[in-house]
Amino acid sequence: MLTQIQPNHWSCLATAFAIVLDVPVQEVFDFCAHDGSEKLFPERPDPHSRRSFHIQEMVDFCYLHQRAVIAVEAAPVSSNHFGDVHEHGADPTRLRRYLTTSEGVLIGEVNGKAHAVVWDGESLLDPNGTTYPLADFNIRAFFAIKSISK
Numbered sequence: 182m183l184t185q186i187q188p189n190h191w192s193c194l195a196t197a198f199a200i201v202l203d204v205p206v207q208e209v210f211d212f213c214a215h216d217g218s219e220k221l222f223p224e225r226p227d228p229h230s231r232r233s234f235h236i237q238e239m240v241d242f243c244y245l246h247q248r249a250v251i252a253v254e255a256a257p258v259s260s261n262h263f264g265d266v267h268e269h270g271a272d273p274t275r276l277r278r279y280l281t282t283s284e285g286v287l288i289g290e291v292n293g294k295a296h297a298v299v300w301d302g303e304s305l306l307d308p309n310g311t312t313y314p315l316a317d318f319n320i321r322a323f324f325a326i327k328s329i330s331k
Contacts, residue, residue, distance in 0.1 A: 190228035283325035
């Protein structure tokens with residue numbers, strides 16, 4: 182994996198995917214035709230005011246690189262068109278199965294802040310250049326990245 186540092190506070194998702202795909206983050210920016218810096222919500226503090234990146238942009242970028250993205254929610258929730266919600270609950274065994282067999286991108290929180298980090302199959306790599314134990318990251322979802330053939 183190409184070691185990279187996210188260029189700003191709103192590019193952790195793009196940088197994490199670039200690291201896993203072993204490409205410069207600028208390639209992700211070029212594909213998306215933006216760098217995430219546009220202020221869509223000027224009333225919010227940075228980085229929450231910024232456009233940032235959507236997971237679907239990353240899915241498309243991965244597909245271009247012959248990779249599939251498998252979304253694994255840590256605590257799945259179902260809802261219907263009436264607004265009824267059913268929480269399936271977190272199953273650490275299920276999530277661990279994916280983590281032990283795949284590399285990809287984790288999204289969640291660290292120190293109470295939303296963030297995206299790299300999971301290399303064994304350890305967590307933060308695109309801001311720091312490292313810390315997986316237990317310190319509150320996982321909301323894991324995006325496992327697998328090779329595909331055309």
